[in-house]
Amino acid sequence: MRTALQTAAAIRAGETTAIAECDAAIARIEAGNGEINAVVVHDFDRARDAARAIDASPKDDRALLGVPMTVKESFDVAGLVTSWGFPExxxxxxxxxxxxxQRLKAAGAVILGKTNVPVGLADLQSNNPIYGRTRNPHNHDRVSGGSSGGSAAALAAGFVPLEFGSDIGGSIRVPAAFCGVWGHKPxxxxxxTDGHYFPRTRGAALNLSVIGPLARDPDDLALALDLTADLPLPKPAARDTSDWRILLLPxxxxxxxxxxxxxxxxxIGAAFAAAGATVAYESDxxxxxxxQHADYMRILAVAMARGQPPRAGPPSTPMPVLLDRQAECRRAWRRLFRDYDAVIAPAWGTTAFAHDDTPIETREAWIDGAPSPFGAQIAYPGLATFPLLPATSVPVGTDPDGLPIGVQVIADxxxxxxxxxxxxxxHDLTRSR
Known part of the structure; x- marks a missing residue:
């Protein structure tokens, strides 16, 4: 299967057509979606119309010319349902x-439909009363992650080369890690984030929440980020592997x-060190x-309550105090990034876990055969979320059960x-070992 960039180049060169790529993607979805239930809102007729319109026009240099893709159900697409998994x-x-x-379509993308989510985007697995459960393409007994679980599963199954999701508690990074694809929290x-609203509302973006791309290829990931960013993001100067400074947080x-x-x-640290990079395992x-985690959970609780008091009552720490602490945390990370280019840490403490509808508050994570509080694992996504930092989820291997292992790379x-x-x-250093 071609990457998004390769698909657009092939259409531009006349090696294929937008309608051929659209039909091929639809065929892949129709053949494989019944097993994993990733693409839950179909818009195939309008997608074919959009593809035919591209083929009927002179070829242009749009970066995603004719590329078929899907987006997370929580994004508004005119004429389609946006429910966030709520039956009401x-x-x-x-x-x-x-x-x-809008920006993806302006770049030439053809939207085939939307992918599954948990109710309210509030779980690390994707299951809801409207669309049902999404299963991991690598093992149907395991979750695909959440809340962009349908997004990651659609990519891992090879339905499309590109997807778009959102992240406040790991909702891009964890599904990407569980399904063995790439994801970026900007x-x-x-x-x-306009158009990524709680259904029937048009409020401001939630504190901490971002939207971002998922892809099967890092070039596609970077491209989708650039196409949708409000302003150009700086790119690092070319350098040898030996010039990077990496801090590990296993x-x-x-x-x-x-x-x-x-x-x-x-x-990963050993591979960077062998290539001459500076690698540290701890830093004051x-x-x-x-x-940081305690404050992150307090702000996250307020954000996820969407203006309503949390079930346990108002937070014990006033929001202005939390925001001050967040600012100080950001300053600490800024100081750290004067000495390091990136921090590499788990995206989650396990690979994809078995489907489990136990409430998060009482759910257990199994770590090396022993139970551990599931909710504590949210500390890993919170590493980058609370200080508002970018983080890329990258596939780097598989566990003994053959499930993908993904880690996150956090930068300034x-x-x-x-x-x-x-x-x-x-990815390249570990996959070549």
């Missing part, structure tokens, strides 16, 4: 495209990571990660392309 919003039809969808505020102090995950992070410059604010560049190196 199953009849909510969007009247205009989200800004990100620097907070760099991509316009395990969070509050959340155990399974041995294959820790080993994967350490193997890191903020207090225990305090606005250094999104640095995160992608280091992730690419991590």
């Amino acid at each position: 919003h199953a009849d909510h039809i969007a009247t205009e495209d989200a800004v990100a969808v 620097t907070f505020g760099m991509l316009d 395990q969070h102090p509050l959340a155990p990571a399974a041995h294959p995950i820790r080993s994967a992070v350490e193997a 410059l890191l903020p207090d990660l225990v305090e 604010r606005y250094a999104d392309h640095t995160a992608i560049a280091v992730a690419r190196l991590a």
Whole structure:
């Protein structure tokens, strides 16, 4: 299967057509979606019309010319349902495209439909009363992740080369890691979230929440980021592998990571070190990660409540105090990135877990055969989310069960392309070993 960039180039060169690529993607979905239930809203007729219109026009240099893709169900696409998995919003039809969808279409993309989510985008697996459960293409007994679980599954199954999701608690990075694809959580505020609204609302973007791309290829990931960003993001100067400065964080102090995950992070460090890079395993410059996680969970609870008091009552720490702490945390990370180019850590402490509808509050994660609180694992996504940093989820191997292992590469604010560049190196160095 071609990448997005290769597909657009082939259409431009006359080696294929937009309608041929559209029909091939639809055929892949129709053949394979019944098993994994990733693409839950179909828009095939309009997609074919859009593809035929591209073929009927003179070829142009749009980056995604004729590329078939899907987007997460939570994005508004005019004429399609946006429910976020809530049965009471199953009849909510969007009247205009989200800004990100507008920009992708302007770049030539053909939108085939939308992919599955958990109810309210509030779980690390994708299951809801409207569309049902999405299964991991690598093992149907395992989750695909959430909340962009349908997005990652559609990519891993080879239905499309490119997807778009959102992330506040790992919702891009964790599904990408579970399904063995690429995902990028951008620097907070760099991509316009208009059109990614809670159904039947048009409020401001949630604190911490971002939208971003998922892809099967890092070049496609970087391209989709650039096409949808409000402003150009800087790109790192070319450098030898030996010039990179990497800090490893194989395990969070509050959340155990399974041995294959820790080993994967350490193997990346060993590969960078063997290539001459500067690699560190600890740093006094890191903020207090225990305090950071506590503050992250307080702000996340307010954000996910969507203006309503949390079930346990109002947060014990006033929001202005939390925002001050967040600002100080950001300063600490900024100081750290004067000495390091990137931090590499697990995206989650396990590979894809078995389907489990136990509430998150009482759910358990199994780490090397022992139970551990599931909710503590949110500390890994929170590493980058709370200080508003970019992070790239990159596939780097498989565990003993053959499930994908993904890690996240965290970089300084606005250094999104640095995160992608280091992730690419991590992938290439480990896959060549």
